[in-house]
């Protein structure tokens with residue numbers, strides 16, 4: 001697994017725009033090299049703001065949207081179209097405004113799917129397995145970029161401290177019950193699936209995330225600090241605003257926006 005690189009931007013607005021710009025470059029380069037790319041989206045305030053920033057920049061047209069597979073790192077188990085779903089936020093902020101191939105957009109099943117949360121997790125795992133190639137050496141595609149927000153409690157995706165999902169070592173997707181942040185029932189990628197990504201980008205803005213960010217970069221254990229296990233195979237980035245970076249030593253964070 002890769003050692004995190006930390007980049008600090010002035011504020012949440014610059015952070016969202018900078019991550020959007022970085023994403024365009026990464027996806028364009030990947031599509032040039034391999035013809036297509038796999039992107040995993042996150043929900044949350046800065047996650048959706050990043051997607052809105054991507055939608056707002058004309059450079060978004062450099063991405064071949066029809067050759068992009070879009071996945072989610074976690075989802076709230078609510079009906080399709082529910083405002084609490086990460087999918088709903090992503091569609092409104094970005095996906096409704098670009099020429100994606102609907103067949104390559106892979107939302108996690110909702111509570112109106114007729115599936116139990118456990119069945120929904122299994123269904124999503126099967127969808128991931130169907131997209132994996134022999135060279136991926138595992139049950140999920142090698143995601144090119146996997147975006148993660150982080151909670152004040154250091155949760156990533158829907159992997160909350162001390163919950164059974166953080167101990168999952170085999171299945172790539174699990175149902176989560178009793179999440180401390182509402183809604184309580186969710187689906188989430190697990191650490192093995194997250195760590196199969198080529199690149200993991202943790203995005204955080206705001207002072208309420210500062211302690212969690214510091215713990216995630218300080219060698220804390222993943223069961224109590226899930227963000228400490230947010231690592232990509234080739235690259236891990238912590239993309240922060242100044243408030244979220246406030247507790248990490250200045251030597252660790254490279255200021256990118258004066």
Ligand SMILES: O=C1O[C@H](COP(=O)(O)O)[C@@H](O)[C@H](O)[C@H]1O
Nearest residue numbers: 042043044045046149150151157
């Ligand atoms: O519940 C969730 O929370 C995290 C962080 O959200 P934020 O609003 O505090 O930034 C998010 O990354 C995750 O996808 C989501 O389901």
